[in-house]
Amino acid sequence: MENPKLNIVEAINLALKQEMERDPSVLIFGEDVGKDGGVFRVTDKLQAQFTEDRVFDSPLGESGIAGMAIGLAMYGFKPVVEVQFDGFYHQMLDQMLQHAARMRNRSRGRYTVPMVVRIPSGGGIKALEHHSESIETFIAHTPGLKVVYPSTPYDAKGLLLAAIRDPDPVLFMEPKRLYRAIKQEVPLEDYIVPIGQANVLQEGTDVTVIAWGAMVREAQTAIEALKSNPATANYSIELIDLRTISPLDQETIFASVEKTGRLVLVQEAVKSFGPGSEIAAQVTEKLLYSLKAPIARVAAPDITVPYLQAEHWYLPNAQQIQSAIIQTMNT
Amino acid sequence: MSDIFSQFDPLQGKRFQILDENGVLSSDPAIAALRPLELTDELIRQSYEKMLFMKMADQKANNLQRTGRMGTYASIRGQEAAQMGAGLAIKPEDWLVPAFRELGIMWLHGMPIENMYTYWMGNEMGSLPPTNVNCIPISIVVGSQMLHAVGIGLGMKKKKEQKVAVAFFGDGATSEGDFHEAMNCAGVFKPNTILICQNNQWAISVPRNYQTASATIAQKAIAYGLPGIQVDGNDMIAMYVAVKTARERALRGEGATLIEAYTYRLGDHTTSDDAKKYRDPAEVELWKPRDPMIRLQKYLAAKNLWTQSYEDELVAKYEKEIDAIVEKAQTIQYNPSDMFDYTYAVLPPQLQAQKEELLARIQAQV
Numbered sequence: 011m012e013n014p015k016l017n018i019v020e021a022i023n024l025a026l027k028q029e030m031e032r033d034p035s036v037l038i039f040g041e042d043v044g045k046d047g048g049v050f051r052v053t054d055k056l057q058a059q060f061t062e063d064r065v066f067d068s069p070l071g072e073s074g075i076a077g078m079a080i081g082l083a084m085y086g087f088k089p090v091v092e093v094q095f096d097g098f099y100h101q102m103l104d105q106m107l108q109h110a111a112r113m114r115n116r117s118r119g120r121y122t123v124p125m126v127v128r129i130p131s132g133g134g135i136k137a138l139e140h141h142s143e144s145i146e147t148f149i150a151h152t153p154g155l156k157v158v159y160p161s162t163p164y165d166a167k168g169l170l171l172a173a174i175r176d177p178d179p180v181l182f183m184e185p186k187r188l189y190r191a192i193k194q195e196v197p198l199e200d201y202i203v204p205i206g207q208a209n210v211l212q213e214g215t216d217v218t219v220i221a222w223g224a225m226v227r228e229a230q231t232a233i234e235a236l237k238s239n240p241a242t243a244n245y246s247i248e249l250i251d252l253r254t255i256s257p258l259d260q261e262t263i264f265a266s267v268e269k270t271g272r273l274v275l276v277q278e279a280v281k282s283f284g285p286g287s288e289i290a291a292q293v294t295e296k297l298l299y300s301l302k303a304p305i306a307r308v309a310a311p312d313i314t315v316p317y318l319q320a321e322h323w324y325l326p327n328a329q330q331i332q333s334a335i336i337q338t339m340n341t
Numbered sequence: 342m343s344d345i346f347s348q349f350d351p352l353q354g355k356r357f358q359i360l361d362e363n364g365v366l367s368s369d370p371a372i373a374a375l376r377p378l379e380l381t382d383e384l385i386r387q388s389y390e391k392m393l394f395m396k397m398a399d400q401k402a403n404n405l406q407r408t409g410r411m412g413t414y415a416s417i418r419g420q421e422a423a424q425m426g427a428g429l430a431i432k433p434e435d436w437l438v439p440a441f442r443e444l445g446i447m448w449l450h451g452m453p454i455e456n457m458y459t460y461w462m463g464n465e466m467g468s469l470p471p472t473n474v475n476c477i478p479i480s481i482v483v484g485s486q487m488l489h490a491v492g493i494g495l496g497m498k499k500k501k502e503q504k505v506a507v508a509f510f511g512d513g514a515t516s517e518g519d520f521h522e523a524m525n526c527a528g529v530f531k532p533n534t535i536l537i538c539q540n541n542q543w544a545i546s547v548p549r550n551y552q553t554a555s556a557t558i559a560q561k562a563i564a565y566g567l568p569g570i571q572v573d574g575n576d577m578i579a580m581y582v583a584v585k586t587a588r589e590r591a592l593r594g595e596g597a598t599l600i601e602a603y604t605y606r607l608g609d610h611t612t613s614d615d616a617k618k619y620r621d622p623a624e625v626e627l628w629k630p631r632d633p634m635i636r637l638q639k640y641l642a643a644k645n646l647w648t649q650s651y652e653d654e655l656v657a658k659y660e661k662e663i664d665a666i667v668e669k670a671q672t673i674q675y676n677p678s679d680m681f682d683y684t685y686a687v688l689p690p691q692l693q694a695q696k697e698e699l700l701a702r703i704q705a706q707v
Contacts, residue, residue, distance in 0.1 A: 063499065069529055074488060074522030078530075081492020081506070084477065085436075087499075105519075108482045109489070115683040116478045118469040122686070153684050177686040206689060257689035 016196045019189045021163035022052050022128075024196065025170040026090065030060050032200075036174060037082065038065045040075055040092035040128075049094055050130055050189060076102035076127070080110050083125040088174055090126040096183075097140025099129055103148060110179040111154030126173045127181050131159070132224050132278050133325050134187035136318040143315060144223075144279035149181045150256040150288075156205055157255040159183040161226035163194040165253055168203030176205060183255075185224040192227075208259040210266070214248035217272035217338055220263065220289060222252035225276045225326060232331035242332075245339060255285050260292065267293050271302035272341075274334045278326060281309035303341035306334040345375065345586055346568035346598070351559035356603060357583060358573035362631050364639025375582055380429075386646045388429060388577060389637045390655060392421040395445040396634060397659050398454045401667065402444070402461060406612040410671065412463045415442045419575075419607030422633030423539050424449065426580020427602075430588055431507055436475040436497075438490040438508040440483070442539065446509060452476050454663070458670035466679065483544075484510060484517025487536055491526050494534030494597065505533045505591045507584075513544025515561065516552050524599065528566035531596030535587045538599065539574060541606035546619040562599035574602030575633040605631065677703050 016024065030036045038053055038060075044067040047054030057065040068075050072093060079089035093099045110123045133142030150157045158173060158180060160166040166184070173180035203209075211226070212233070221229040229249055236242040248266050252259070267273050273293055275286035290305045308326045316324050349355040359367055359376055367373045399418060405411035417424065420442065428449030431437070437450045444457055451474035460467030460479065468478035480486035490508035497504045514520050515538060527534055538558050542549045555561055562569025568590070572583045580602060587598035605628040609616045616625075641647035681688060681696040688696065 069522075069525050071522045071525065073519050074526045077485065077488020077519060077522065078492035078495060078526055081438075081489035081494075082496045083492075084489065085493045085496035087496055104482070105485065105488070108485060109480075113478070114685070116465060116468055117683075118466050118679065119683050120469050121477060156685075257691060260691060 011198055013195045013197050015193045016163045017190045017193050018160070018163050018166045018184065019050060019052050021167040021196045022170055022184065023054060023056070025167040026053065026056060027059065028200070029171060029174050030056065030064065033088065033174075035086060036064070036088045036090060038090050038092075039068045039079075041070055041094050042067060043092050048092055050186065052128070052184075053092065072098050072101035073105050076105035076110065079125045080105060080113065080123050083123040083179075084113065084121045088124050088126075090128060090174060092128045094130070095137070095141045096129055096131045096143040096145050099127070099145055100148070102127070106149070106155065106179065106181075107152045111152045114178065115154060122177055123179045124177050125179050126170070127179070129181060129183050130186040130189075131183040132185055132187055133315060133321055134224060136321065139315075139317060142321065144277070144310070146183060146255045147279060147284050150285060154178065155256065156180045157183065158205055158253060159185070159223045159255055160203075160253060161185055161188060161223055161251055163192065163196050165203050165209070165251070167196050168201050169205065169253065171200070172202040172205050175202070180205065183223060187224045188227060203253065206254050206257050206259055208262040209251045209253055210248065210262065211251050212247065212249040214246035214270065216246040216270055217274060217335055218248045218250060218266040218270045219274045219276065219331070219335065220250045220252055221276040222255065222285075223278060225278050226251045228326065228328045229276050229331050231328035232335065235328060235332055236335060242336060242339075245335065247335065252285075258289065258292070263289060263293065264296055267297050268300050271300050272338045273301070274306045274308065274331065274338055276308045276326060276331055278310060280312045281307060282312050284309060303338045306338045308334045345583065346570050349570050351557045351569050351571050351601070352563060354556065356571045356573055357579050358576050359578045359582065360576045360636060360640060362636060364636050364643065376578055377582065377585070380578060380581060382641075382644050382646060385577070385637065386641055388425050389641060389647070391449065392425050392445070392577070392634060392637065393652075393655055394659050395424070395448055396421055397656070398448070398663055398666075399444055401663050402458065403608075403612060405458070405462075405667065411458070411461050413611050413613050414461045415611045416608040417442055417444050419605050419628070419632065420539055420541060420602075421445055422577040422637070423574035423580055423602035423604050426577045427507070427537055427584045429581045430584035432504070433473070434475070434504045436477065436490070436493050436504070436506045438477045438486050438493065438506060439479055440486065440510045440514065441479045441481055442511065443479070443509050447476055450474065450476055455666050455670045458667065459673050462670060464673060464675050466673065484514035484520045486510065487514070487523035488519055488526065490534050490536065491523050491530070491532050491597070494532030494591070495530050497533040498531070498594070502533075503592050505535055505588050507535045507537060509537050509539060511544060512538060512540040512542065512549050512552055512558060513547070514538070515558050524561065524565040524567070527597035531594065533591040534597040535584060535591065536597060536599045537584070538601045539604055540601050541604050543606050543610070543616070543620065545610040545614060546616075557601060559599060559601040567597050567599060569599040569601065571601040571603055574604030575631055575636060577633065577637060604633075607632065
């Protein structure tokens, strides 16, 4: 059968459908995920196929969703739950941090929590307050959790399958801005994208650009613009889609920066204390003497995400990434 | 059909009691008849022995802390009957989801005392239960674990298994948001779950009437669409009947039950606390005669099943047993690798590097 061209929503839906067919212990629940198929339609038609026993609406309470999922996971199920919007993750943060992340350790391996929390993430869709947050730091700072953040339909399917099959809790962040922005051929057959492996989207020797989620698209736009400008067309840029925030793929990052000697980090989250800060620190610890220029960081300012009228000023964009690359190259 | 949940409606201020404070069975024949046949005097005597053992194991933990051999410990003193009654009703295949004042019920469910000493001595290895024991580790975050019991009970229901998940928590936990989410989800999904609140009247220094304006904790269940019952938690017989009935309800597919065990914390909150600072000694004096141990002694003595010399013999025997357990627990060494090895199923490379660094540092200190 020919592989379909799918957007990210369709790719995730396909992954869920195929995994539920393959593994009867997979359950889906959350707010509006049943008949409605989720507010972004990611779980569309799954309840019809798998019945209310396996795909069901929960009461509106994120802590309850996470707490029940922890119980079900300890009891041998593989719950894949949805947080409707990034900002509401905080209402389950306690359950995830205090219990999901610690149960394996606390019980010395007896009880484990193989659950997945799907989190539509980030801004750019002109939504209400608390609907445009980048919360990866809150999760990645917790030992025991894994955090993945695909930027393409292919990776979305492969990473979700890896996440569901992972024996530990995985937070699966979905770039909602890209949900329907790109289509890509997605294999119908079973495959996984391993957790903890970044993807070198484009090889280069002058400068490394690392981005994840929706920022990968911005970085690609920036790189294309630089290529079409005669003054910068000769830049040899290596672009890395991080794909997994935690655990970080140190090997890929270090190998790239060692080669290029220059690093531009792009994150949608506020600048301070984010994954970008952590990567910069690790690169400095390991490769300070290989660096030819100071590390540059493109990120949102350290302010509350503004409402939709100001969102375009707040979100990091291709223009800023271009400037950061040029500045790094000119140092 | 009338059951104990409608007979002892918490909204009508009813509290379920079969054996009164003087160790006398209810004079109301209808209530006395609620004592099931299997709960013979012999079984009550055996249960008293178990309560004495847990009371002594609990006291030993306090002593170990006082002599610097254990970390902070939360005593169950005064709550032995609540845990014994529940322990009799819960089956080995059921899953226990405890808070931190549960030495008695955890032991009855199969967690060795040695494990619990290891835990309170500061080694996570104590929370690893024997293979055939289903006991989730102690939850220190107050009120957060009931949701796990709802999830486990829902899993049992989905697998069509004749088992229940039983959560324990205190009166303070009912002020937490997660208690309400657990109750709400329990009402909606009707899991094989029993929620047991040991209302011991105090959450550290805050008395029960500051936790909630509800007349009882049991009545909160009504709003969530599940039965709630307030039981005299110092009456082992009533506790057994309540938990047994709740279990049968769950196995019939009728869902969860909230049981409020109305009891009293005779000791401090933990070994780090001094209740004299905030609690009127007169209140403690009021509760001392209601001690669940005394109540059963009176009942058994009236049947010629308890004497002081019988008690003394048991105490001497248990002292030896508990001392042996202490000795064993004290020999368990903390393996530093364990700190890392259970963070994930497979250690990521950076954690592997951090582990090696820490182990080398420890090695260098030896």
